[in-house]
Structures are given as structure tokens and as C-alpha cells.
Amino acid sequence: MKSSKATRMLLRGIFAALMLSAVFAASAGASPAWKFEGKALEGKETVVGAAIDSSLTIPGLTTKCENFLYKLTIENVSETGKGSVTELPLYNCTTDTKNCTVKSIAAEALPWAVQAKLISSTNYIVIEGVKVAILYAGELCALGGTLARVTGTAGGRIDNTAETATFDKASFAATGTALKALGSTIEWNGVFPTEAFEGHRLQALTVS
Amino acid sequence: MRKKQTRARTVCAAISLVALACLGLAAGAAAKLTGEFTRFAQCPYTNAEVRRCLYSTTEGGTVVLGNKTVTITSPAVLQGGYGPVGEDEFATKFFAAKNGITLSKAPQSVPGGLLGIVPPEKSPPLVKALSAFFFENALTGVNSTLELAKPASAIRISENHLAEEFDIALEMPVQIHLENPFLGKNCLVGSSSAPIPLKLTTGTTAPPLPNKPIKGKAGELELLEEGTILKLKGTELMDNSWAAPSASGCGGILSFLVNPIINAQVGLPSAAGKNTAILKNTLYESPAIAVKTNDETHP
Numbered sequence: 001m002k003s004s005k006a007t008r009m010l011l012r013g014i015f016a017a018l019m020l021s022a023v024f025a026a027s028a029g030a031s032p033a034w035k036f037e038g039k040a041l042e043g044k045e046t047v048v049g050a051a052i053d054s055s056l057t058i059p060g061l062t063t064k065c066e067n068f069l070y071k072l073t074i075e076n077v078s079e080t081g082k083g084s085v086t087e088l089p090l091y092n093c094t095t096d097t098k099n100c101t102v103k104s105i106a107a108e109a110l111p112w113a114v115q116a117k118l119i120s121s122t123n124y125i126v127i128e129g130v131k132v133a134i135l136y137a138g139e140l141c142a143l144g145g146t147l148a149r150v151t152g153t154a155g156g157r158i159d160n161t162a163e164t165a166t167f168d169k170a171s172f173a174a175t176g177t178a179l180k181a182l183g184s185t186i187e188w189n190g191v192f193p194t195e196a197f198e199g200h201r202l203q204a205l206t207v208s
Numbered sequence: 209m210r211k212k213q214t215r216a217r218t219v220c221a222a223i224s225l226v227a228l229a230c231l232g233l234a235a236g237a238a239a240k241l242t243g244e245f246t247r248f249a250q251c252p253y254t255n256a257e258v259r260r261c262l263y264s265t266t267e268g269g270t271v272v273l274g275n276k277t278v279t280i281t282s283p284a285v286l287q288g289g290y291g292p293v294g295e296d297e298f299a300t301k302f303f304a305a306k307n308g309i310t311l312s313k314a315p316q317s318v319p320g321g322l323l324g325i326v327p328p329e330k331s332p333p334l335v336k337a338l339s340a341f342f343f344e345n346a347l348t349g350v351n352s353t354l355e356l357a358k359p360a361s362a363i364r365i366s367e368n369h370l371a372e373e374f375d376i377a378l379e380m381p382v383q384i385h386l387e388n389p390f391l392g393k394n395c396l397v398g399s400s401s402a403p404i405p406l407k408l409t410t411g412t413t414a415p416p417l418p419n420k421p422i423k424g425k426a427g428e429l430e431l432l433e434e435g436t437i438l439k440l441k442g443t444e445l446m447d448n449s450w451a452a453p454s455a456s457g458c459g460g461i462l463s464f465l466v467n468p469i470i471n472a473q474v475g476l477p478s479a480a481g482k483n484t485a486i487l488k489n490t491l492y493e494s495p496a497i498a499v500k501t502n503d504e505t506h507p
Contacts, residue, residue: 060431097435099498140498142431142438145293146367182371183410183426183440 031080032118036203040076047072047194047205052164054190056134056150058181061143063102063134066092070192072114081116081207085127093134100141105134108149116158116207117175123158123207124175125165130154134181152179154188160206165192244432245494245502250305251289253496253503258289258303261499262365264491266314269444271354272484273384273397273452274475276318278352280487284314286380288360289496297366297375304360311380315351315387350388357383357403367493370443373426374411378445382406386455386470394457395466397476402453406485408445415449416481422446427491436498440491448484453477 034041051068068090074083088107095102108131117124132150136143155175156167167190172178179186194205241249251261264287269280288310290299304310356363358381370377381403386395398404410424427443454477459466470476 058429058431061435095435097431100431100435138435140436140495140501142436142494142498144495146371182429183373184429 032116032123032207033076033079034074034081034083034116035206035208038206040079041074041081042076044073044075047074049193049195052191052193054167054192055188056132056179056181057187057189058148058184060097061100062096063105064094064096065090065105066094068190073111074114083114084111085114086111088132090132095136097141100136100138100143103135103137105132107132117155119174122174123160124171125156125158125207126175126177127154127156130179146182148181150179150181150186150188153177154179156190156192158194158207160208163194163205165194166190167192240503240506241499242502242506244437244492245499247492248287248494248499250287250307250309251496251499252303252306253289253499255289255303255496257291257301258496259292260299260367261287261289261494261496262491263287263493264443264489266487266489268488269486270484271316271352271384271486272448272482273352274478274482276320276352276474278316278318280314280316282314282316284354285312286310288363290365293367297368298364299366302360302363302365310360310363311354311356311382313353313355313385315353318350318352318386350386350391353385353387355383355385357381357398357400370410370440370491371426371429373409373424375409376407377410377424378406378408380406380408384452386458391458391466391470392460392463395455395459395470396457397452397455397474399456404450404452406447406450408447408485408487410443410445413446413448416479419448419481419484422448422484422486427489432492433494433498433502436502437492437494440489440493443489443491445487445489446485449480450483450485451478451480452483 034045036045048071049069051070054068055062055064057063069088070085071087072083072085074081076082088110090105090107093102093105109129112130113128115126115128117126130150130152134148134150136146136148138144154167155171155177156165157171157174158165167188169187172188179188247263248261251263252258253261263285266280266284266286271278271280287305289303291301291303292299294300362381364376364379366375366377369375383396383398383400383403386397408424410426412421412423414421424446425442425444427440430439430441431437432439455467455470455474457463458470
């Protein structure tokens with residue numbers, strides 16, 4: 001009699017532990033899939049867009065590009081949204097100081113691996129292997145002639161309603177990602193619309 | 209009588225004029241730097257060969273010399289200017305500070321002083337205080353000062369290595385000056401003919417045993433004054449591969465007796481892999497032309 005009570009308690013304990021593990025697994029980085037009109041993407045799709053607003057900030061110097069385009073190839077691998085950034089042309093870049101100009105800026109080591117992640121019930125896109133080389137100029141600029149290489153991993157928050165991915169301090173903190181340049185952590189703020197360009201053109205892209 | 213008075217008045221007026229002219233010239237020659245640029249007052253920025261100005265304060269860190277560990281508590285300043293970057297990624301030439309104080313002398317107290325008596329780390333504060341009072345006072349206390357052993361032109365700096373945390377960022381030929389009334393004025397470890405070649409990195413060191421690799425830090429970057437001044441806070445420069453020679457010149461004419469005592473006390477000579485320099489800095493850099501422009505626009 002005593003042993004059956006003990007067995008019941010043990011089973012209850014195991015069940016509770018399993019439930020807890022499942023909850024933690026979901027909140028600690030489950031992998032959502034790419035969906036078009038609510039249906040999981042089959043095969044590959046190309047997403048192309050231009051940043052609505054994007055800036056890179058080293059404390060004291062913010063760099064903005066008028067044309068911040070991107071091309072992203074996406075697919076679901078084992079029901080997980082994956083992909084890669086294949087192109088990132090950057091044009092007409094300036095800084096917020098009169099002394100520093102951007103002589104050249106270019107994405108390096110493309111493609112960059114992309115994965116969709118669910119963290120604490122919010123969907124994120126995580127881009128790994130980011131590498132952007134910025135050459136600043138200006139004879140009065142302290143970074144004049146210095147090649148600043150922005151490297152690291154970037155995490156952006158996905159808004160299924162607005163169909164955008166937003167990169168900011170909060171999204172980097174939530175995804176545990178960081179970008180560095182010249183040995184220091186830098187801030188990347190940007191809002192990117194997600195629009196399919198091939199078979200799913202004009203269809204709503206969501207991540208869930 | 210009147211003639212004498214007139215002459216006296218003329219002389220006085222002339223002296224006043226000369227004095228005023230001198231004052232005017234002195235004011236004209238003084239640097240008129242403002243804001244964050246005031247740090248670069250000793251940078252030879254008017255020299256056309258100088259491309260950048262440097263002002264770096266070592267605010268903390270440790271120097272392990274033989275069996276002595278000295279904690280840096282008194283800030284030291286390295287300042288001057290340097291030329292364009294060469295193919296080896298180092299500045300082609302370093303230029304001394306205008307006032308001649310390229311590396312300021314910041315004496316650091318050697319634990320245990322002359323007698324080398326240091327209470328165990330776990331000792332009560334009173335024991336530590338008494339030990340410091342008796343063994344680290346003006347008479348028995350010893351200060352060590354890191355000094356440039358060669359002219360400033362022997363300093364080598366690579367901004368790129370410093371920011372990217374690899375290879376040597378700053379190379380300085382130094383000597384360590386041990387000071388105490390008994391040791392005289394010339395008790396040195398290293399000299400201008402045989403300096404300690406500190407090769408500091410913000411990357412990871414590769415020392416010979418028994419030292420182990422240690423990692424430096426470029427620090428957190430910030431741009432000041434509309435992007436014209438670069439500030440690196442929390443920069444950690446390391447070298448634990450250097451060798452320290454025997455002490456020399458300790459005790460004046462009694463150096464033949466005192467040198468061996470100091471060598472035994474400090475553990476000199478000390479082979480490469482047994483010494484360490486960790487320098488924690490805040491560093492400021494600016495193009496010389498930006499400093500000059502600031503000077504000229506603030507008469």
C-alpha cells in the first residue's frame with residue numbers, strides 16, 4: 001500500500017519535471033518555421049528588402065546608410081526556419097559628425113547563416129558571422145584612415161503583424177548576441193521589412 | 209634735477225613696456241587648447257612630421273619583478289606624438305612630449321620595503337598597518353619607478369594592433385628605478401645600454417614557462433569632440449615574457465656590497481617567464497591637425 005503511494009508520487013514528480021523541461025526548452029530557444037499565409041514554407045524562397053531605418057553606433061559616432069539593402073534566402077530545415085544573407089549592398093553612408101566621412105563600407109564573408117528562434121514567446125532572427133568593413137576618412141577624424149571591422153552575431157525581433165525584423169539593444173540582449181568593432185561593443189539599430197521576391201511574392205511572411 | 213627725473217621716468221616706462229611685451233609674448237606662445245583637447249598640451253602637434261597625439265594614463269595594474277609584486281597605485285602618464293603608420297603597422301617615429309616628460313615618473317611602493325618584510329595576506333588590518341609603518345616608511349620603504357631608458361624616439365606604437373587585440377601594441381625600452389635613502393640615486397634594474405624591452409599587447413601573450421598566457425583588452429571605444437578624439441577606456445596592456453637584469457648602482461660607492469643584497473632580496477637577475485607587467489590605461493588619441501585646429505580656433 002505504502003509502495004503504491006510512493007510510486008504515484010514518483011510518477012507525479014517525473015511528470016512535473018517533464019512538463020517543466022518542455023516549458024524551459026520552448027522558452028530557451030525553440031526553433032520556429034518560416035510561413036507564408038500561415039502555411040510552412042516548402043523549398044527555398046528569396047526575401048529582399050531595404051532597411052526602413054538603420055544605424056551603427058560606436059559611442060560618439062553614428063553611421064547611417066541611405067541605401068541599406070539585403071537579400072536573404074530562406075528555407076525550413078527539419079521544421080526550423082533557416083537561411084542565409086547572401087547580399088548586403090550599402091550605399092550613401094554618412095556619420096553624424098562633420099569631421100568623419102565614410103570612405104567605403106562593404107559586407108564581407110557572405111553568406112551569413114540565419115536562424116529563426118523563439119525566445120520567451122517572441123520570435124527572433126539570429127544572423128551569425130556578420131562582418132562589415134567600414135573605412136572612415138577625414139583629416140580631423142580620430143578614426144580617419146582606420147578600417148573598422150564590425151563582426152559578431154546579430155539578433156532581431158520579428159513582428160509578424162508589421163512583417164518586419166527590428167534590431168536594437170533589447171533584441172541583442174534577448175538573443176545574447178553582440179557586434180564588436182575595434183575591440184568594443186557597438187550598437188546596431190535597424191528595422192527591416194520582410195518581403196518575398198519569388199514564388200510567394202505579395203504573401204504575408206510570418207515566423208511561428 | 210628735472211633732467212634726472214625725466215630720465216628715470218623714461219627708464220621706468222621702457223621697463224614697463226618690455227615687461228608688458230614679455231607677458232604678451234608668453235600669453236601668445238601658450239597653448240590655447242580647450243575641452244578634451246587640453247590633454248594634448250604637451251603633444252608636439254605643430255611639428256609637421258607628427259600625425260597623431262597620444263595621452264595615456266596608467267591608472268592601475270601590477271608589475272612582477274623577480275619575487276616582488278608591485279601594485280600600481282600612483283598614475284603615470286605617457287604622452288607625445290607619432291608619425292604616419294609604416295608598412296609594419298607601427299608608427300614610423302615617436303616624438304617626445306614638449307616638456308620632455310614623455311613618461312611621467314610615478315613612484316610605486318614596493319611591499320615590505322628595504323627589509324622585504326611583508327605580512328601574510330590573511331593578517332589582520334592592524335598587523336598590515338604596523339608592518340607598513342615600520343617597513344615602508346621614508347627610511348626603510350622602497351619606491352620603484354618605471355622610467356624610459358632610451359629617448360622617446362625608441363617607443364614604437366601600433367594603433368591597429370592595439371585596437372584589434374593582436375601582436376605588439378606598444379614597445380617601450382624601460383628601466384626600473386629603485387629609490388630609498390640607502391640605495392642612492394642610481395639604483396637601477398635595466399639601463400640605457402641594456403634596457404628592459406617591454407613589448408605590450410592587448411592580445412594574448414605567449415610567455416616562456418613558468419608564466420602562462422594572459423589576455424589584454426583594447427578597452428571600450430568612444431569618440432569625443434565631434435569625432436576628433438578617440439578614447440579607449442579600460443585598455444589592458446600585458447607583457448609577461450621579459451627578462452630583468454641584475455640591479456646596478458645601488459648604494460653609491462658601496463654598490464659592490466649593496467647590489468648583491470638587492471639582487472638577493474628582489475630575485476635578480478630574473479629570467480624571461482618570471483616577470484610580468486600589466487598596465488591598465490585610459491588612452492586618448494587625436495590627429496595632430498585636429499589639436500592644431502583647436503589651438504588656432506581658440507585665440
